[in-house]
Amino acid sequence: MDLDKVIRKVPDFPKPGILFYDITSIFTNPEAFRYVIDKMISLYKDEQVDGIISIESRGFLVGACFAYKNGLPLVLARKKGKLPGKTVSQSYLLEYGSATLEIHEADLIPGKKWLIIDDLIATGGTLEAVAGMIERVGANIAGIFSIIGLPFLNYDERIGKYNPKTLINYYSE
Ligand code: AMP
Numbered sequence: 366m367d368l369d370k371v372i373r374k375v376p377d378f379p380k381p382g383i384l385f386y387d388i389t390s391i392f393t394n395p396e397a398f399r400y401v402i403d404k405m406i407s408l409y410k411d412e413q414v415d416g417i418i419s420i421e422s423r424g425f426l427v428g429a430c431f432a433y434k435n436g437l438p439l440v441l442a443r444k445k446g447k448l449p450g451k452t453v454s455q456s457y458l459l460e461y462g463s464a465t466l467e468i469h470e471a472d473l474i475p476g477k478k479w480l481i482i483d484d485l486i487a488t489g490g491t492l493e494a495v496a497g498m499i500e501r502v503g504a505n506i507a508g509i510f511s512i513i514g515l516p517f518l519n520y521d522e523r524i525g526k527y528n529p530k531t532l533i534n535y536y537s538e
Pocket of ligand 1 (some may be wrong): 467491
C-alpha cells in the first residue's frame with residue numbers, strides 16, 4: 366500500500382506556509398483504512414500495552430480501532446472544556462497556534478502502560494503535553510503511534526524517548 370498516494374496534501378491550510386496532510390482521504394478509502402489499522406496493530410503485537418490514550422479529534426478514530434481490536438481501555442485526551450469530570454490538563458504550542466488538552470484524571474490508572482495515539486506528529490508538542498499528563502499522575506507510557514511523521518520538525522528532541530512509531534514520514538514540506 367502506497368500511503369503517500371492516498372494522503373491528500375493541501376497547501377496553505379489552515380494558514381499560509383503550512384502543507385496540511387489530510388488523513389480523511391485514508392478514511393474514505395476502505396483498503397487504506399484497513400491497511401493503516403492492521404499495520405498499527407502489528408507494530409505493537411509483542412509489546413505490553415495496557416490502554417490507549419487517543420488525541421482529539423483525528424486520533425480518536427485510529428485509537429478507537431486499536432482499543433476495540435485488542436480489547437483495551439480507551440481514554441480520550443480532549444480539547445479544554447469538553448470533559449465533565451475532574452481532569453488533568455496541559456497547555457502546549459502547535460505548529461500553528463496553541464491549545465490545551467485535558468484527560469479525566471480517574472481514567473489514568475497509575476502503573477499501567479499507555480500507548481498514545483494521534484494522526485500526525487509535527488513538532489511533537491501535542492504528544493509531549495499528553496505524555497506529561499500521563500507521567501504526572503504516575504502512569505507509564507508504552508509508546509507513541511501516529512500515521513504520519515514530520516521528522517524534519519525535530520519531534521525526536523521532545524518525544525524521542527517515548528519511541529514514536531509512524532507508518533509514513535515526510536522529510537520536507
Ligand atoms: P504537533 O503538536 O506540532 O506535533 O502537531 C500535531 C497535531 O497538529 C496533530 O494533532 C495534527 O493533527 C496537527 N497537525 C500539525 N501539523 C499538521 C500538518 N502539517 N498537517 C496535518 N495536521 C497537522
